[in-house]
Amino acid sequence: MHATVAVSLVSALLDHLENAGLERAALLHACGLEPAALVLPQRCIDAAYYEQLLWAGIARLHNPLIGLEFGMDAQPGRWGRLGFLLRHCATLGEALAYQARFAHLVNAIGEGRFVERTDDVAIEWHGPRPVMPAVLEEAFAAWLNFARWASGHDASPLRVEFEHRAQGDPAIYRHFFGCDVHFGCSASRICFDAALLALPLRGADAQLTAYMSAEIDQSARRVASQDIVDQLQNWLLASLGMPAPTLADAAAALQINERTLQQRLNSRDTSFRKSLDAARHTLALRYLGDAGLSVGDISHRLGFSEQSAFQRAFKRWTATTPLAWRRQRYRHSDPA
Known part of the structure; x- marks a missing residue:
């Protein structure tokens, strides 16, 4: 699948970089993106624009941890309709299942596959190589930040593994994730206790979840039948x-x-x-x-x-x- 990201995600990154002191117009110019392209939040655009914005933030702020920090600041709104669906699921396990099913509608650079294993459960990153470290770090931090926000539970993974090397002080990673973070691993994954899947979410609404999942499923089928x-x-x-x-x-x-x-x-x-x-x-x-x-x-x-x-x-x-x-x-x- 061609790598794309939702306009809602690009807009959220622009807001994050603007709050950090960068000028929005200059960022758009740097990546060759017209403001008109960001009018429709559900529209998807080429992922290269998203990656160029991350590069611009890293270079202009002299901060290689922009991706991680952007993920730490994640709110469901940046995922558009998918974020609305996830916040109304009954449990964290249900939200993760929907996230794995529909995430490509928001970010098709790669995908987080939900894997149940003998001793734990994991979300593993699968996608083209090489992938920009900031993209991975944003995704992992955003997944955890959402889980904590939606459940009202300050849960921490058992461990986090990245294929790339640390982009900054490893202590910053450990402080946010609340566990050991390993670099230079054979795969990128976030591992946690299976018991966390049963955590109830504070905005649970079964009727709304069923309606939204059906609507998003129709969108997914439209994406599948590409022109x-x-x-x-x-x-x-x-x-x-x-x-x-x-x-x-x-x-x-x-x-x-x-x-x-x-x-x-x-x-x-x-x-x-x-x-x-x-x-x-x-x-x-x-x-x-x-x-x-x-x-x-x-x-x-x-x-x-x-x-x-x-x-x-x-x-x-x-x-x-x-x-x-x-x-x-x-x-x-x-x-x-």
């Missing part, structure tokens, strides 16, 4: 490489005639070339977040025949070079 532009974008994001995919490749993969594919794209005021360009832009930003990939590696992964062609395309997208973009994002992200 041709979304299908093409998803395929390109999964298929980019050397050589670059062609219109004929895409038509065959989508089981549609080339001419029909062109006509449908034209009816949406786009084209295969524009879709390919958009997919390359999205993946370029994601790959540049991985310090282990060189610019040459990224150029090859994106299907450019020459690195210079990638350099020109990236400057057209961002008005800067790949190396300058990477330096700007990482300059202040390492803890002192």
Whole structure:
């Protein structure tokens, strides 16, 4: 699935960064996002905008823990209708089950899978690698903050595990989560006592929960039946490489005639070339977040025949070079 986030989540991040002293208009300009794109809270937009906002906050505030702090400040409203549903569930276990089922409507960068194990239960992160540490830390902190808020119980996990290294003082993580936090693990997960699943939530309303879950389920089905532009974008994001995919490749993969594919794209005021360009832009930003990939590696992964062609395309997208973009994002992200 193409990585998207709900406008409600992006708006909440903008509010958080504005409260920290940054100018909203400057943040929107930095990530190339128009204010008009944020009018409808339930609408989803490309996750690259959300990630760029996190990078901007980290760099401008000189604070690599922006993601964690944003999660610690989580309120149900940032999840739109899903947040409204979760706050009216009967128990924490029911809320977690709905969260796992519908979370992709709010944040499709990755997903938290609810796993019942022998000695505990866990929410495990599953998604594309590499994932920005701030994205993971926001999700984990937000899950716990919601559980505490909705239950009125100051519960703590048994342990928290992250694949990435600590982005700041480990004591800050331990203080918020209230347990040992491990880094450099084989997977990212938050583990807790199964007894916590039975905790009642203070806003329980069975009738409202049934109504909202049915409504959100209809939205989920609409998302599943994506139009041709979304299908093409998803395929390109999964298929980019050397050589670059062609219109004929895409038509065959989508089981549609080339001419029909062109006509449908034209009816949406786009084209295969524009879709390919958009997919390359999205993946370029994601790959540049991985310090282990060189610019040459990224150029090859994106299907450019020459690195210079990638350099020109990236400057057209961002008005800067790949190396300058990477330096700007990482300059202040390492803890002192």
